Amino acid sequence: SQQGEEDPQALSIQEGENATMNCSYKTSINNLQWYRQNSGRGLVHLILIRSNEREKHSGRLRVTLDTSKKSSSLLITASRAADTASYFCATDARGGYQKVTFGTGTKLQVIP
Amino acid sequence: DTEVTQTPKHLVMGMTNKKSLKCEQHMGHRAMYWYKQKAKKPPELMFVYSYEKLSINESVPSRFSPECPNSSLLNLHLHALQPEDSALYLCASSQDRNQDYSSYNSPLHFGNGTRLTVT
Numbered sequence: 229s230q231q232g233e234e235d236p237q238a239l240s241i242q243e244g245e246n247a248t249m250n251c252s253y254k255t256s257i258n259n260l261q262w263y264r265q266n267s268g269r270g271l272v273h274l275i276l277i278r279s280n281e282r283e284k285h286s287g288r289l290r291v292t293l294d295t296s297k298k299s300s301s302l303l304i305t306a307s308r309a310a311d312t313a314s315y316f317c318a319t320d321a322r323g324g325y326q327k328v329t330f331g332t333g334t335k336l337q338v339i340p
Numbered sequence: 341d342t343e344v345t346q347t348p349k350h351l352v353m354g355m356t357n358k359k360s361l362k363c364e365q366h367m368g369h370r371a372m373y374w375y376k377q378k379a380k381k382p383p384e385l386m387f388v389y390s391y392e393k394l395s396i397n398e399s400v401p402s403r404f405s406p407e408c409p410n411s412s413l414l415n416l417h418l419h420a421l422q423p424e425d426s427a428l429y430l431c432a433s434s435q436d437r438n439q440d441y442s443s444y445n446s447p448l449h450f451g452n453g454t455r456l457t458v459t
Binding site (some may be wrong): 257258259261263268269270271272273276315318326327328329330331332333 | 344346371373376379382383384387388390395396428430432436445447448450451452453455
């Protein structure tokens with residue numbers, strides 16, 4: 229399975245602090261994506277980083293990718309209570325672009 | 341709000357019932373997906389349709405039967421389910437990710453899911 233492993237499984241921080249989540253995966257990828265899921269709802273795409281990119285920014289989000297270590301991190305800066313959600317990394321596989329599989333997820337709680 | 345619409349939002353069915361989950365998108369996407377998500381777990385891929393043809397079946401039991409009547413609609417027909425099939429069923433769509441380099445990197449757009457309970 230291409231499923232990634234994420235850590236930590238759960239993270240609780242104060243509003244205004246930064247939150248960092250990590251994702252490791254198993255085989256070569258075409259790209260890595262991060263999604264957010266509010267409780268009981270669908271997933272929302274946050275950011276995609278291609279295998280030939282090392283870092284990408286979008287607003288308060290910063291994603292890094294290290295293909296040599298098969299790992300990625302998502303940094304959320306200046307967190308807000310509204311950032312409380314579960315965050316999943318997702319990977320495809322070279323030659324299997326449609327098979328998008330999700331990591332185990334990090335549950336983030338931002339305390340006001 | 342999402343551009344992928346799933347109905348119903350909640351469904352309770354007995355093990356002998358037949359029911360269907362529906363998914364609709366109007367973004368012109370040619371790939372559509374079914375995922376199953378158990379509580380506190382990541383979504384698990386079940387099926388992928390590309391240009392209305394089934395392209396991936398992740399060894400899903402035959403009591404789940406997908407159907408893609410046209411490029412905007414995706415159904416999941418359910419029959420003789422088990423209580424362990426209770427989960428959140430998520431539909432997603434994207435540009436066809438096998439088409440070309442730009443589409444390889446197409447994100448998935450998810451609906452809000454159908455919460456299924458099998459009694």
